Amino acid sequence: MSRKRLPALSPAETEILRLVWLLGRGTVQQVCDKLPPRRRIAYATVQTLLRRLEKKGYVRHESQGKAHVFSPAAEREEVIRRTVGDFVDRLFGGDPLPLMLHLADHSKLDADNLKRLKKFFAKKKP
């Protein structure tokens, strides 16, 4: 696989890409419907964002009749890794620990998730 670095994602693009991952495959309309109520963006705007994501290589589309069906075109894990990495670099100089502690502190974790984390770290080896 051609592991070339894709162009950076803008915040809005990131948001849309997340929805494409969530859907697996979906039309512009379906992506719109998945938008959180808080974050209302016009259909046309989502369209543009998807177009740009495609140009950048993050999604592809296939024409299904009239509509376009979009689907991921890049390894999600890889994109996440890079995006998180960049974020940690900028805000914490590359050290992930402060972020982890911050998240652990400020996130309202339900008992279930907390248990998962406890277990995860209990058995994690150096």
Add this chain to the structure above:
Amino acid sequence: MSRKRLPALSPAETEILRLVWLLGRGTVQQVCDKLPPRRRIAYATVQTLLRRLEKKGYVRHESQGKAHVFSPAAEREEVIRRTVGDFVDRLFGGDPLPLMLHLADHSKLDADNLKRLKKFFAKKKP
């Protein structure tokens, strides 16, 4: 304290702001010197970024002789919280757990930090 939402930070601004936090107080030159070798930005660019950070309310400056000495003007914890929150929203739809697990998985934690995390989670209550 006037808890008003400051304008969003751009990636480059975030990076510079981190250095101001790191320094406590510092001139443009000192900020430049703290830039990681990878991320070389011209003096003039750092200057502009600091100017914008000041306009947005993230830093202040006091003239010390010829040079300007910049220092933080916003609560770091608060800024971090908001920045991280936005990031989690965009990339994970607001759920911090996937990010925590991702970090735990992909970060090379030395034994010391791992111990800290183990302890942290062991005694964390829901």
Add this chain to the structure above:
DNA sequence: TGACGTGTTGTACAAATGTACGATAATAAT
């Protein structure tokens, strides 16, 4: 077959971003 809805394309555009040069002002060295 012609009007209707739905979706896509092209295009636009102001604001934000990243980056930096040239002019000017203040300092320090000679």
Add this chain to the structure above:
DNA sequence: ATTATTATCGTACATTTGTACAACACGTCA
């Protein structure tokens, strides 16, 4: 004082980003 050194300021500018309208295409239903 005159010059060399620095730092700031104003300004600039190509891109990118966020947002979206108008025009055009393709099936669909009457």
